Amino acid sequence: MDIQRIAQKKNIIILGAGFGGSACARTLEDIRRAHPSSFQDLNIVLVDKKNYYLYTPSLYEIATTAADDAAPLALKRAVGIPIEDIVARTAIKFVQGNITYVDLGEKKISFEDGTVLSYEYLVYAIGSEPTYFGIPGVKEHAIALKWLEDAIRIRAEVKRKYDTKLSEEALAVVVGGGGPAGIEVAAELIGYVKKLNQKTGKNISCSPIIVDGGAHVLAGFDDFTVTKATARLLSVGVRIKCGFVIAHADEKAVYVKPAPPPPPAAGSAAPQEQPATEEALPYDLFIWGGGVQAASVPSGDCLIKEKRGRIETNQCLVCTPTGENLEITKKVFAIGDVACFTDPKTKRAMPGTAQVAAAEGKAVAHNIHQAIEGKPQIPFVPKASYPFVIPVGGKYAIAKIGPVRFSGFSGWIFAQLVELYYFYSVTRDLGVIRRWWRDIKIFTRND
Numbered sequence: 154m155d156i157q158r159i160a161q162k163k164n165i166i167i168l169g170a171g172f173g174g175s176a177c178a179r180t181l182e183d184i185r186r187a188h189p190s191s192f193q194d195l196n197i198v199l200v201d202k203k204n205y206y207l208y209t210p211s212l213y214e215i216a217t218t219a220a221d222d223a224a225p226l227a228l229k230r231a232v233g234i235p236i237e238d239i240v241a242r243t244a245i246k247f248v249q250g251n252i253t254y255v256d257l258g259e260k261k262i263s264f265e266d267g268t269v270l271s272y273e274y275l276v277y278a279i280g281s282e283p284t285y286f287g288i289p290g291v292k293e294h295a296i297a298l299k300w301l302e303d304a305i306r307i308r309a310e311v312k313r314k315y316d317t318k319l320s321e322e323a324l325a326v327v328v329g330g331g332g333p334a335g336i337e338v339a340a341e342l343i344g345y346v347k348k349l350n351q352k353t354g355k356n357i358s359c360s361p362i363i364v365d366g367g368a369h370v371l372a373g374f375d376d377f378t379v380t381k382a383t384a385r386l387l388s389v390g391v392r393i394k395c396g397f398v399i400a401h402a403d404e405k406a407v408y409v410k411p412a413p414p415p416p417p418a419a420g421s422a423a424p425q426e427q428p429a430t431e432e433a434l435p436y437d438l439f440i441w442g443g444g445v446q447a448a449s450v451p452s453g454d455c456l457i458k459e460k461r462g463r464i465e466t467n468q469c470l471v472c473t474p475t476g477e478n479l480e481i482t483k484k485v486f487a488i489g490d491v492a493c494f495t496d497p498k499t500k501r502a503m504p505g506t507a508q509v510a511a512a513e514g515k516a517v518a519h520n521i522h523q524a525i526e527g528k529p530q531i532p533f534v535p536k537a538s539y540p541f542v543i544p545v546g547g548k549y550a551i552a553k554i555g556p557v558r559f560s561g562f563s564g565w566i567f568a569q570l571v572e573l574y575y576f577y578s579v580t581r582d583l584g585v586i587r588r589w590w591r592d593i594k595i596f597t598r599n600d
């Protein structure tokens with residue numbers, strides 16, 4: 154991209170081309186087409202260090218696919234849409250680069266290679282990164298499932314460790330965290346190892362164990378989803394160790410101990426603390442799906458952040474400045490995993506999900522247009538609930554759309570349709586159907 158040409162106009166810069174940033178850019182493009190005069194002096198610029206949009210819900214498939222022809226490039230194509238395809242046939246400009254500093258006073262962003270771009274409007278959409286809560290040994294010994302490279306590494310490690318096993322031995326896998334990513338990969342790994350057994354004639358067993366400090370997997374999900382997921386996990390051979398936290402890990406084992414009891418109710422005496430005995434869970438592969446924190450780009454301490462590093466926003470998704478200098482953030486927004494927007498109805502921060510990021514991205518696009526037109530900002534109104542789908546091994550998933558809940562093969566079909574919807578919504582190109590169909594063929598080879 155010719156930076157000089159970009160510099161000739163004022164820029165709306167969207168930092169991050171993930172779920173939130175891409176939705177924001179596409180919506181701005183729609184608004185620009187409907188109101189071209191509003192944008193005649195403005196560029197829409199999408200910035201990302203990667204050159205592809207990553208469809209994270211299918212990462213577990215990458216980590217576990219048994220397809221022989223699944224070279225890293227084919228795997229990348231299965232979950233990554235080139236940003237070139239997203240901006241094709243639009244006025245959106247894409248700049249690839251790692252942003253290292255945002256100067257909110259001077260309204261400039263700096264890239265690792267020294268390039269500087271100025272902005273008129275700025276949207277933080279840089280997402281999140283794994284957090285290990287300071288548990289000794291976890292960062293060093295676990296593979297977190299967050300990026301494409303992680304999924305490819307997990308797949309390669311499973312195969313490498315599998316190849317060192319004699320028939321009838323077990324492949325020991327410990328998964329830290331019983332959230333959606335943890336349970337998806339644990340359940341699907343069993344299918345991967347079975348497929349490897351079919352190819353090699355070995356009889357290696359694999360019963361991944363999920364460790365979670367909560368009372369059950371999928372904390373925060375409704376009873377229907379938790380019950381169905383637990384039953385499905387157990388039926389495919391996943392072991393669940395809830396009520397235990399990881400104390401530390403080394404190169405051989407993950408050491409767990411009972412989760413501390415919840416704090417006593419006001420007025421009642423605190424229970425006597427028992428010294429917790431640790432249990433060692435030896436592993437061949439340790440996968441971490443225990444949590445994320447906001448990604449960060451230094452901005453000179455000008456923005457208020459909460460304890461997980463998310464940028465606090467007002468109801469219109471405008472960032473909250475630390476000082477009195479409200480001008481600094483007047484045209485600066487945050488969306489998705491990096492943002493902390495408090496739902497006025499529940500008084501709770503919105504969860505970090507793809508749907509929330511995309512909805513916030515669309516809302517910010519409209520607010521930027523409002524600002525260009527000199528009109529007041531529109532508060533973001535989150536839905537009471539967003540649909541979700543959680544695959545749990547093979548062609549089985551648990552889904553919820555509004556009040557309707559379903560599970561099994563119909564849930565799996567829904568998961569595939571959601572993927573197609575996202576691919577189409579960012580590219581607006583029916584050619585994605587071919588890509589989607591090819592992915593299904595690669596990913597169903599374990600089933």
Ligand SMILES: Cc1cc2nc3c(=O)[nH]c(=O)nc-3n(C[C@H](O)[C@H](O)[C@H](O)COP(=O)(O)OP(=O)(O)OC[C@H]3O[C@@H](n4cnc5c(N)ncnc54)[C@H](O)[C@@H]3O)c2cc1C
Pocket residue numbers: 168169170171172173174200201202203206207209210211212213250251252253278279280281298299300333334448449450488489490491505506507508509510542
């Ligand atoms: C394994 C896994 C499975 C998931 N499954 C689901 C699911 O089924 N349903 C669901 O709703 N959510 C799911 N999520 C959560 C979902 O992926 C996130 O909530 C969503 O991606 C947040 O969107 P975002 O736009 O805030 O960030 P992202 O989509 O992460 O995008 C951030 C972008 O910013 C870029 N970036 C970051 N820092 C810089 C920098 N310094 N310079 C340049 N570029 C930068 C990154 O490269 C990235 O492209 C899953 C997450 C994981 C890890």
